[in-house]
Amino acid sequence: MLSVTRKHANRPTQILVRTLFSPPTRGRQSLVILGSGWGGYEVLRGVDKKNWNVTIISPNTYFNFTPLLASAAVGTLEFRCTVEPVRRYTPKVSYYQAWCDNIGNANLQIYHHFKHKTLTCVAATPPVSFGSSPPATPQPFSIKYDKLVIAVGAYRQTFGIPGVKEHAHFLKDVKDARKIRTRILECLEQANQPDMTDAERRKLLNFCVVGGGPTGVEFAAELHDLLHTDIAQHHPELAKMARINLYDVADSILGTFDRSLVRYTENTLRRDGINLHLRHHVEKVENGKLFIKEVGEVPFGLLVWSTGLAPNPLISAITELKKRDTTSRVLTDAYLNALNVDGTPNPDVWAIGDAASIESDPLPATAQVANQKAKYVTKTLNKLANFSHSHEDDEQSKNAHVDEPFQFRNRGSLAYIGGWRAIYDRSKAAGDGENTFMNKESGRVAWLLWRSAYFTQTLSWRNKILVPTYWFLNWIFGRDLTRF
Numbered sequence: 357m358l359s360v361t362r363k364h365a366n367r368p369t370q371i372l373v374r375t376l377f378s379p380p381t382r383g384r385q386s387l388v389i390l391g392s393g394w395g396g397y398e399v400l401r402g403v404d405k406k407n408w409n410v411t412i413i414s415p416n417t418y419f420n421f422t423p424l425l426a427s428a429a430v431g432t433l434e435f436r437c438t439v440e441p442v443r444r445y446t447p448k449v450s451y452y453q454a455w456c457d458n459i460g461n462a463n464l465q466i467y468h469h470f471k472h473k474t475l476t477c478v479a480a481t482p483p484v485s486f487g488s489s490p491p492a493t494p495q496p497f498s499i500k501y502d503k504l505v506i507a508v509g510a511y512r513q514t515f516g517i518p519g520v521k522e523h524a525h526f527l528k529d530v531k532d533a534r535k536i537r538t539r540i541l542e543c544l545e546q547a548n549q550p551d552m553t554d555a556e557r558r559k560l561l562n563f564c565v566v567g568g569g570p571t572g573v574e575f576a577a578e579l580h581d582l583l584h585t586d587i588a589q590h591h592p593e594l595a596k597m598a599r600i601n602l603y604d605v606a607d608s609i610l611g612t613f614d615r616s617l618v619r620y621t622e623n624t625l626r627r628d629g630i631n632l633h634l635r636h637h638v639e640k641v642e643n644g645k646l647f648i649k650e651v652g653e654v655p656f657g658l659l660v661w662s663t664g665l666a667p668n669p670l671i672s673a674i675t676e677l678k679k680r681d682t683t684s685r686v687l688t689d690a691y692l693n694a695l696n697v698d699g700t701p702n703p704d705v706w707a708i709g710d711a712a713s714i715e716s717d718p719l720p721a722t723a724q725v726a727n728q729k730a731k732y733v734t735k736t737l738n739k740l741a742n743f744s745h746s747h748e749d750d751e752q753s754k755n756a757h758v759d760e761p762f763q764f765r766n767r768g769s770l771a772y773i774g775g776w777r778a779i780y781d782r783s784k785a786a787g788d789g790e791n792t793f794m795n796k797e798s799g800r801v802a803w804l805l806w807r808s809a810y811f812t813q814t815l816s817w818r819n820k821i822l823v824p825t826y827w828f829l830n831w832i833f834g835r836d837l838t839r840f
């Protein structure tokens with residue numbers, strides 16, 4: 357049911373807010389999921405849709421399989437292979453392509469959201485305007501929930517360095533991968549124009565990556581594969597002029613990996629001709645120019661920026677939940693319930709993924725952690741739904757959760773490093789007392805693990821067919837170098 361409510365006269369704002377109520381079918385409670393990433397989409401997949409009235413809010417109509425984005429950015433895989441549609445679950449669940457703007461911040465002066473279990477959202481697509489009327493701005497709408505899962509992830513960190521947002525590419529979403537691929541092909545086609553000087557070509561073909569974490573390294577490795585196979589075949593002269601530069605402020609790349617694997621990766625990348633510039637500090641970015649403290653001005657055709665995570669603005673704006681001082685992630689207890697500012701767990705709100713952190717056990721911001729937390733919350737929600745069904749109006753049913761607190765099972769970290777080689781590190785899991793058969797692997801064996809891990813984790817049958825098909829097609833026929 358959709359109702360339109362005008363704000364009460366004695367409240368300061370006069371914003372027209374539509375309120376969406378979940379229909380009270382068979383006493384089902386309403387569950388709202390914020391975000392369709394590794395956390396939110398997994399809850400959407402697993403939650404009992406017969407016993408919950410589920411609504412998902414996300415600006416993306418899809419889930420991003422982030423580990424394959426670097427491959428999609430250079431054409432090793434097609435973009436479709438890296439996404440799963442949210443609409444697969446409608447009309448059983450309601451979906452709004454929107455941003456949640458406010459979950460509990462009295463600053464918007466609408467009303468005390470946490471107390472009233474209400475969210476304010478704004479459509480992610482602008483409303484259609486007809487004829488000569490000026491483009492309309494989307495009106496906020498509010499949604500009521502009984503239970504809420506916050507899984508809005510994090511943003512890219514730029515450290516406030518001037519010009520990064522305007523002139524660098526990020527790799528966080530399939531839309532970013534598409535822009536990067538277009539830019540790589542644009543640089544190649546421009547460099548191929550007959551009126552170009554070699555100096556201009558070298559500038560265009562200088563590909564820079566800032567950030568030596570797994571995303572930066574994997575992108576540099578995938579780009580190296582593209583340059584040394586398809587580009588070398590079709591533009592041999594340009595391939596010789598192209599350079600890949602990877603910058604990081606730290607002493608080494610891949611800070612979270614085992615030291616021997618880091619050394620192996622650094623040697624492999626250097627041997628492959630990727631220039632590693634460690635202990636280098638970017639001061640500012642201009643159109644086509646990077647300014648580095650240690651070396652001065654560096655021209656580039658493409659700059660990919662991947663230097664960690666910044667808090668999601670929605671999370672920064674929440675005032676009613678406790679957050680970690682250093683990262684601004686929402687703190688939860690070991691059952692993944694968000695903590696109120698006074699430190700008590702909120703029985704109606706869970707926070708998972710990159711937006712959240714367990715107070716007593718901060719885990720890394722990875723898909724693996726987000727996915728395992730989502731599975732745990734799904735179990736709790738399903739148990740809660742069954743329990744509420746059999747104990748209607750029972751106070752205890754409102755606080756039911758899975759008896760055991762959440763425990764992360766470290767399955768190890770993987771990174772692709774180019775030329776059909778990868779690294780695999782599970783040494784930390786061994787440190788946690790888990791029985792590990794293969795702690796560390798590198799080279800071809802690790803690459804087989806990398807491919808089989810991502811093939812098996814791919815969610816839908818459609819992508820389980822598409823992913824290996826594109827790997828095979830592109831191996832036989834080469835990557836698609838067309839721009840459209």
Ligand SMILES: Cc1cc2nc3c(=O)[nH]c(=O)nc-3n(C[C@H](O)[C@H](O)[C@H](O)COP(=O)(O)OP(=O)(O)OC[C@H]3O[C@@H](n4cnc5c(N)ncnc54)[C@H](O)[C@@H]3O)c2cc1C
Nearest residue numbers: 391392393394395422423456508509709710721722723724
């Ligand atoms: C290129 C790349 C490669 C990676 N590779 C790996 C890997 O190999 N292994 C690994 O473990 N991890 C990997 N990661 C990290 C992993 O993707 C993240 O840790 C994971 O996505 C976190 O899941 P999440 O659900 O918290 O957030 P996300 O997956 O980022 O999803 C957040 C969702 O919330 C939505 N959202 C944002 N703001 C709002 C709002 N205001 N209202 C409503 N919805 C909102 C977003 O649109 C998105 O749908 C990689 C990340 C990247 C970028």
